[in-house]
Amino acid sequence: SQQGEEDPQALSIQEGENATMNCSYKTSINNLQWYRQNSGRGLVHLILIRSNEREKHSGRLRVTLDTSKKSSSLLITASRAADTASYFCATVKTGANNLFFGTGTRLTVIP
Amino acid sequence: DTAVSQTPKYLVTQMGNDKSIKCEQNLGHDTMYWYKQDSKKFLKIMFSYNNKELIINETVPNRFSPKSPDKAHLNLHINSLELGDSAVYFCASSQDGDGRYTFGSGTRLTVV
Numbered sequence: 001s002q003q004g005e006e007d008p009q010a011l012s013i014q015e016g017e018n019a020t021m022n023c024s025y026k027t028s029i030n031n032l033q034w035y036r037q038n039s040g041r042g043l044v045h046l047i048l049i050r051s052n053e054r055e056k057h058s059g060r061l062r063v064t065l066d067t068s069k070k071s072s073s074l075l076i077t078a079s080r081a082a083d084t085a086s087y088f089c090a091t092v093k094t095g096a097n098n099l100f101f102g103t104g105t106r107l108t109v110i111p
Numbered sequence: 112d113t114a115v116s117q118t119p120k121y122l123v124t125q126m127g128n129d130k131s132i133k134c135e136q137n138l139g140h141d142t143m144y145w146y147k148q149d150s151k152k153f154l155k156i157m158f159s160y161n162n163k164e165l166i167i168n169e170t171v172p173n174r175f176s177p178k179s180p181d182k183a184h185l186n187l188h189i190n191s192l193e194l195g196d197s198a199v200y201f202c203a204s205s206q207d208g209d210g211r212y213t214f215g216s217g218t219r220l221t222v223v
Binding site for chain 1: 153155166203211216217
């Protein structure tokens with residue numbers, strides 16, 4: 001089964017608005033990562049947050065991690081049409097070396 | 112360009128055939144992976160491999176076999192293709208297993 005569940009499954013916003021996606025996972029982790037996938041393309045790494053970190057920023061991206069709730073959120077500020085893509089959270093479980101993906105959120109930014 | 116490259120990008124084949132997908136990375140990474148993305152966009156790990164260890168997801172049928180001629184290559188060979196094998200297959204690599212992964216652009220396999 002998938003390691004993570006994301007919600008919402010789909011999100012549609014106007015350009016300039018903020019987009020928030022949530023991810024929940026099931027086991028203890030070493031780190032959590034977010035990836036973007038444009039339609040018909042491969043996955044691109046966005047940001048990695050380790051289990052001992054609570055928040056991380058990269059440009060317009062802000063990621064939070066709450067290990068007590070086994071959840072993470074990805075905030076994209078001032079969204080652009082080019083942000084339209086599917087966003088996946090992925091976790092590396094404690095003691096493992098593989099990346100397990102969530103179900104993904106399809107984000108549509110309307111110009 | 113430094114990247115993970117996989118070929119072919121599209122593969123259409125008949126049931127029962129045997130096919131291979133090639134993957135190469137020039138990032139100097141130690142570990143390579145194969146993932147399967149189904150029609151619902153679920154990504155599932157199939158194999159991870161470094162020069163010491165092959166880890167196989169137990170749910171992967173033994174018709175699928177990874178072949179690694181060297182550290183920079185991990186090819187995927189599939190025997191006796193079935194309709195349910197239709198999916199997009201992604202190759203990826205990482206320097207160490209808990210770091211960021213670099214993905215190839217995918218191979219869309221269609222079995223008819």
